[in-house]
Amino acid sequence: MSKFTLILFISITFLAGCSPALGDEGGYVEQEYLGGISLINPRHENVLDFLEDSHRMDFYTLALKAYEEGDYENAARFHLASLQDRQDENIMYFLACDYALMGEPELAVRALKYAVKAGFHHLDHIGKDPDFDGIRETDVFKEALAEITEYVEAQTDEEERRLYFEATAYSPGIAVLPDGYAPDNAYPVLIALHGGAHSAEKILELRDMFEDPDFIFVALQAQNPVIWEGKVGYNWIYRDTTDREVQLRAIEMTERYIMDAVAMIKDEYKTDGVYLAGFSEGGAMAYITGIKHPDSFEGIISISGFMVEAALTDEIVAAGNALRVFAIHGSADASIPYERGTQAFERLIDSGYDAELYTHDGVHELNEEGIKKARAWMGL
Numbered sequence: 001m002s003k004f005t006l007i008l009f010i011s012i013t014f015l016a017g018c019s020p021a022l023g024d025e026g027g028y029v030e031q032e033y034l035g036g037i038s039l040i041n042p043r044h045e046n047v048l049d050f051l052e053d054s055h056r057m058d059f060y061t062l063a064l065k066a067y068e069e070g071d072y073e074n075a076a077r078f079h080l081a082s083l084q085d086r087q088d089e090n091i092m093y094f095l096a097c098d099y100a101l102m103g104e105p106e107l108a109v110r111a112l113k114y115a116v117k118a119g120f121h122h123l124d125h126i127g128k129d130p131d132f133d134g135i136r137e138t139d140v141f142k143e144a145l146a147e148i149t150e151y152v153e154a155q156t157d158e159e160e161r162r163l164y165f166e167a168t169a170y171s172p173g174i175a176v177l178p179d180g181y182a183p184d185n186a187y188p189v190l191i192a193l194h195g196g197a198h199s200a201e202k203i204l205e206l207r208d209m210f211e212d213p214d215f216i217f218v219a220l221q222a223q224n225p226v227i228w229e230g231k232v233g234y235n236w237i238y239r240d241t242t243d244r245e246v247q248l249r250a251i252e253m254t255e256r257y258i259m260d261a262v263a264m265i266k267d268e269y270k271t272d273g274v275y276l277a278g279f280s281e282g283g284a285m286a287y288i289t290g291i292k293h294p295d296s297f298e299g300i301i302s303i304s305g306f307m308v309e310a311a312l313t314d315e316i317v318a319a320g321n322a323l324r325v326f327a328i329h330g331s332a333d334a335s336i337p338y339e340r341g342t343q344a345f346e347r348l349i350d351s352g353y354d355a356e357l358y359t360h361d362g363v364h365e366l367n368e369e370g371i372k373k374a375r376a377w378m379g380l
Helices: 003-016 030-037 059-068 072-085 089-101 105-118 123-128 139-160 200-208 244-268 281-292 314-319 338-350 368-378
Strands: 174-176 187-193 216-220 224-228 231-235 271-279 299-303 324-330 354-360
Touching (some): 059 089, 072 089, 089 105, 123 139, 174 200, 187 244, 200 271, 244 281, 271 281, 281 314, 299 368, 338 354, 354 368
Parallel strands (some): 187 216, 187 271
Antiparallel strands (some): 174 216, 224 231
16 A cells, blocks of 8 residues: 555544544544554655655645645545644534535534534634535534534633733744845845745745846744644734634734834845735735835735735725735635635725736636736836
């Protein structure tokens, strides 16, 4: 059996033995689980190859690609494989969506219950998610939704007793200077915000898409750590609570962090205008920071981004309309649906912004042609 097949087998047998009841501790069928592990030959000469980065499979990315292509059965397979690294509530939720789209209401409900028990308490989202439309009227889904609602509401009192404190910590960033950099000269600056669960290193891919960049590129790193695909990544938006007030305060902290970084960059280098770009969740923070500080930026670039409506009221959006905006979004984006991206763009247009939208036919990605258009828009 290949390593790829083995990983899938262990993941599926582990999940198959778990109890789906929300209030139970659950477990796994030990005999079946150990049967899967027994297929590993610890003496094989290549048994340790999976520890090398070059041999690791990004199952979540494969699942997303399959989902976007409408291949929900393979999306479910890859999401199951992802859950071997970490039983993440978001992946469990995506798995529930896969099953719903496959027309498997019983499996969808089981995966959804796991997700809720693991911490996915977004009842409004579950109630509106079109992925469940095909099973929403089934008795098994209706009963599960009632049980889930009762469970989440029972957790509320415990949630409200938690305390959240603002803490200050250093966060690393990466500055890449243009070829032939001369410290006495002033340069444009492009500050980049990575996507959720990624890092400053990851968003360096954006710089690589610019041909001969003649500006200073600075990759910031978010301050909220999360384990994703077995690795540590970072979120811009704090997601470890369902308390909306705490989430909004955390967003304000992130906004201050980005603005402090802008000030530090200006102290460190001679600058000739600052642009702010963000991908996905980073695009959401670019919207928030740019709109609330329009005089600090020559413009922002939102790539597969969205607006956090609770942080950007109509009054705040209207007040920031001196900001120039270039948005890039794929029409086949399933992670941040194209409609959500265009809703953000339409809010800008309605509020009198100088805004442009470039639409490509791709998915949730850094689109090369879109980046070329953005550079022309920047005039660099």
